Amino acid sequence: MTIRPGTAVGAALAALPLDPLENRILLCHATGLSRIQLITQAERALTDAEAAALDGLVARRLHGEPIAYIVGKREFFGLDFAVSDAVLIPRPDTELIVELALERLQQGERLLDMGTGSGAIAVSIAHTRPDAHVTALDVSEAALDVARRNAQHNGATVRFLRSDWFAALDAGERGAERFNVIASNPPYIAAGDAHLSQGDLRFEPVGALTDHADGLSALRTIVDGAPAYLHAGGWLLLEHGYDQADAVRALLGARGYADVQSWRDLAGIERVSGARLPA
Structure with a gap:
């Protein structure tokens, strides 16, 4: 028309x-x-x-292009976030991991957001809790550029690092940095999943959607690596697919985490699983 x-x-x-x-x-x-x-x-x-x-x-x-990419922004956790085809579009489901992280983050503590993309998780937490020390990682410099703009636009103080998962956090003689909460919404769609060729996902960065494997490889990397970067008693929180909660809980249990559990989103789907590092 x-x-x-x-x-x-x-x-x-x-x-x-x-x-x-x-x-x-x-x-x-x-x-x-x-x-x-x-x-x-x-x-x-x-x-x-x-x-x-x-x-x-x-x-x-x-x-079929997503509305968020057409207008260049999306609302998330009450804030406006710029988006481009370098980052995933923030979704309401991910607000759950923000809420869970905020509940566990004490005054002045440190939080790490892994695979930050648009910065939705890190910026929302830093905006809500200015006392927190928030670090956000991503392997994509283009994604970090978007995240930095979102932090500035929303008046949030976040330290951004380009990093392939934990790589940038190793600190030589002083040892690895440690955090009270680690949160991540990593790529968790399995390679070849039909959803990758449907709807908005056709336009989003494929590397932020799929691990090009079984959908659990990034989650395994984070579960296995996080103990070296968490304070004793610190929490690891992971967003995952609608049918992956059992598998993620099993990964956490096998690695020796405590209080392993999952939380449901507004649709009643187990969307986030997490656990504490034992003291």
């Missing part, structure tokens, strides 16, 4: 072919109007540039 210049804002909103929420998001993005202004300025005519921009945005969405 084509939205013609001169079409009233309200009429354009009614004519768009997408879900009503997506129609509003794209119209706001094309015009620079807020949701309230779409109502109060419903009779305002679209300019040539606005109509052309709106057509382009709608075409991209009809092609």
Whole structure:
């Protein structure tokens, strides 16, 4: 479809072919109007540039591109996060690991976010708890650039390091750094999973989605390596797939962690598993 210049804002909103929420998001993005202004300025005519921009945005969405990538941002934990195709789109399910980490992080303690991507976990925690010392790692410099912008935009103090999992944390004679909480949402989709070629996942960075193996290799690396970087009694929290809770609990138990357990997201799915490092 084509939205013609001169079409009233309200009429354009009614004519768009997408879900009503997506129609509003794209119209706001094309015009620079807020949701309230779409109502109060419903009779305002679209300019040539606005109509052309709106057509382009709608075409991209009809092609399947995620709304978050089209508008370049996504809300997470009450904050605005910039996103690009260098990072996963933050999802509401991941708010669970933020809440669990905040419950376990005491005043002035240290938290490590592994595979930070957009910085959603690290920035949300640092914004909520300015007293915490938050470090975030990612192997992708492009992802770290996005995460740094999100920390600055949200007024959060986070130390970002480029690192292949724990590699950047080894500190020579002083030994490895240690943290009170380690949290991670690593790649956990198995290679060849049909979901990788469906929906929004088609557009997201494949290396942040799959471990190119059985879906558990990154989780194994973190479970095996974390004891060297956790304080005694510190918590390891891992987001995982909808059907991986049993396997992740088994990994934690085999490595000798205490209080092994899983937590359910709002859909009732076991989404995060974790445990403490014994004293």
